[in-house]
Amino acid sequence: MVGAGCCGGGGYAVAFVLLRATFFASIIMKYSLVAGLVFQGTVVLAELLPVHFKAPTAAHFIDIVRNDTFDFGCRPIAHPTDDGHFTLHALLTEEQIAHVSKEYEWMPEMSIHRQDLSKRAATAPIGTGNRFTTNAPVGLGTQASGATIASIMNVNEINSAIQALVKTYGVSTITLPNRTFNGATQVAAFVGAGTDKSAYHLYLSAGMHARERGGPDNLLYWISDLLAANKAGSGLTYGRKTYTNAQVKSILAAGIVFFPLVNPDGVAYDQSSGSLWRKNRNTRSGSSGSSIGVDLNRNFDFLWNFKKFFAAGETPASTSPSSEAFYGTAAFSEPETKNHVSIYDSFPKIRWFMDIHSAAGDILYSWGDDENQATTPTMNFLNAAYDGKRGPVGDTAYKEYAPSADITNIKNVAAKTVAAMKAVGGRSYSAIQAVGLYATSGASDDYAYSRHFADSGKNKIHGFTMEFGYSTNFYPTSSEFNQNILDTNAGFMDWALAAIAVGLE
Ligand SMILES: [Zn+2]
Structure with missing residues (x-):
C-alpha cells in the first residue's frame, strides 16, 4: 500500500x-x-x-x-x-x-x-428543481456549524441564484457580448462598490471546465455569505476560521466582479451525461465523441500558438480536437473566452483575478509558461528572440520575466490563501507556481497577468488559479462538496484580504 x-x-x-x-x-x-x-x-x-x-x-x-x-x-x-x-x-x-x-x-x-x-461514497447529487426562484442562496459561513447543502446547483439554479442575489441584495449584472455555441446568454455580476465600474478591483470566475463540480457553487455561496453578513452586521465562520463584519465590509468595498458559469454548454452536458466532460460543446473542429469542444483554459491569448513559441516537444496545449487540452482554431476563437475577457474592458481597474478549478489541492500563481526570473526584463513572452525556447523547466534557455516586487506580493497572497484553507480544519493545500514542472499556454491566469506587459495602458492584474478538491476527484461526494465550500470560501476571504493589504490601485 x-x-x-x-x-x-x-x-x-x-x-x-x-x-x-x-x-x-x-x-x-x-x-x-x-x-x-x-x-x-x-x-x-x-x-x-x-x-x-x-x-x-x-x-x-x-x-x-x-x-x-x-x-x-x-x-x-x-x-x-x-x-x-x-x-x-x-x-x-x-x-x-x-x-x-x-x-x-x-x-x-x-x-x-x-x-x-x-x-468511494456516492457522488453528490445535482439539484433537480430550482431552489432560488424566490430565495437567494444561503452559504455555510452564515449557518450553524455542521449545516450542509444537499446538492450541487444545476445550470438553471446557477442562473436563478444570480438573479436572486439581484433581487435580495441589489447586486448588478452585466450581459456579456457573445452567445455560446449552443446559444446561451452569459451573465456576470458585480457588487460592493457602487455604479462606477472603475471602482471594482476583484474578479473571480468559475465553471470553465465543465466537470469540475461545485466550482460555481463555491463562488455563489461565498458572495451570498458576504452579502448576508453585511446586511446582518455579523461576521462569517468556516470551520475553525472566523472573520469579522469589518473584514466582510472591507472585501465588499474593494468591489467584486463574479462570473460563476464560464462554460454553461459544457456544464449542462456534463450534468446530463456524467461523462467527466471538460471542454465546451463547439462542434466546428469535430462533431462526435471526444473531438467535440475546445479547452477554454488553453484558448486565451497568451502564447496561444505554442508550436511557434515553445521548445520542440513541449505540449502546453494540444492542436488535436480530440485532446482534452485542444486549444481551438485561434486565440479567443470561443465565445466564452471572449466574454471572460470582455469583463476586463468593462471593469478597467481590476487588479486581482481568481479562476476557480478542481481538482488538485493547490493555489497556482504566475507564471505558467516557464520558471520565473526577475533579472532580465527583455527575456519575456513578447520577445521573438526566445521563440522555440520556452517551456522546459530546469534549463537556462528561457525563464519568464516578472518584477521581483510582483513575485513577492503574489507569493504572499497565495501563502495567506492556503493558510486560511488549512485553518478551516479539513485538509492542507499548497501554494505553487503555475508552471510547476510542466508548462501551460493560453490559460486564464497567465493571460490576466500578461495584459499589462503586452499593453502598458492596461491595468496590471495578478492572476491565480484555485484547484480545490482532491486530485482528479471532479465529482465530489456530498461530504467533500460541503468541505470544498468551507475550504474555498475561507480561501477567498484571505485571498481578498491579502490582496487588499498589498493594494487595489
Ligand atoms: Zn480546470
Whole structure:
C-alpha cells in the first residue's frame, strides 16, 4: 500500500493498489470493473479511471505529460510525497493504462496506482428543481456549524441564484457580448462598490471546465455569505476560521466582479451525461465523441500558438480536437473566452483575478509558461528572440520575466490563501507556481497577468488559479462538496484580504 499520503488529512479513505509494471498485463483483468461505474445513475461514457504515477523525481514523468491523449485534469502537476517521491495524477482508460505500463516496463522505479473506487461514497447529487426562484442562496459561513447543502446547483439554479442575489441584495449584472455555441446568454455580476465600474478591483470566475463540480457553487455561496453578513452586521465562520463584519465590509468595498458559469454548454452536458466532460460543446473542429469542444483554459491569448513559441516537444496545449487540452482554431476563437475577457474592458481597474478549478489541492500563481526570473526584463513572452525556447523547466534557455516586487506580493497572497484553507480544519493545500514542472499556454491566469506587459495602458492584474478538491476527484461526494465550500470560501476571504493589504490601485 503506497500513496495514501497524497490526499492529506481528513479526506475520504483511499486505498491504492500497487501494480508493478512488470505484472501489469495479468492484473489488468481483475480490475476491468469500470463499465459498471455509475455516477448520477448514468454510465461513465469515457470510462476514465483515476490513477497516479509515482517516481523518485518529477523528471520521470516528462514523457508521459507530453502525451496529449492523456487526461491530467486542469494541468499536469507533480506533487512531492512524504517519502521523498513525486506523484502525477491522471484519468486513463484501461487501454491507456495497459499501453503506458508496457511502455515503461524498462523504468521499474516508476509505478502506477489505481484508486479503489469500490471504497468511494456516492457522488453528490445535482439539484433537480430550482431552489432560488424566490430565495437567494444561503452559504455555510452564515449557518450553524455542521449545516450542509444537499446538492450541487444545476445550470438553471446557477442562473436563478444570480438573479436572486439581484433581487435580495441589489447586486448588478452585466450581459456579456457573445452567445455560446449552443446559444446561451452569459451573465456576470458585480457588487460592493457602487455604479462606477472603475471602482471594482476583484474578479473571480468559475465553471470553465465543465466537470469540475461545485466550482460555481463555491463562488455563489461565498458572495451570498458576504452579502448576508453585511446586511446582518455579523461576521462569517468556516470551520475553525472566523472573520469579522469589518473584514466582510472591507472585501465588499474593494468591489467584486463574479462570473460563476464560464462554460454553461459544457456544464449542462456534463450534468446530463456524467461523462467527466471538460471542454465546451463547439462542434466546428469535430462533431462526435471526444473531438467535440475546445479547452477554454488553453484558448486565451497568451502564447496561444505554442508550436511557434515553445521548445520542440513541449505540449502546453494540444492542436488535436480530440485532446482534452485542444486549444481551438485561434486565440479567443470561443465565445466564452471572449466574454471572460470582455469583463476586463468593462471593469478597467481590476487588479486581482481568481479562476476557480478542481481538482488538485493547490493555489497556482504566475507564471505558467516557464520558471520565473526577475533579472532580465527583455527575456519575456513578447520577445521573438526566445521563440522555440520556452517551456522546459530546469534549463537556462528561457525563464519568464516578472518584477521581483510582483513575485513577492503574489507569493504572499497565495501563502495567506492556503493558510486560511488549512485553518478551516479539513485538509492542507499548497501554494505553487503555475508552471510547476510542466508548462501551460493560453490559460486564464497567465493571460490576466500578461495584459499589462503586452499593453502598458492596461491595468496590471495578478492572476491565480484555485484547484480545490482532491486530485482528479471532479465529482465530489456530498461530504467533500460541503468541505470544498468551507475550504474555498475561507480561501477567498484571505485571498481578498491579502490582496487588499498589498493594494487595489
Ligand atoms: Zn480546470
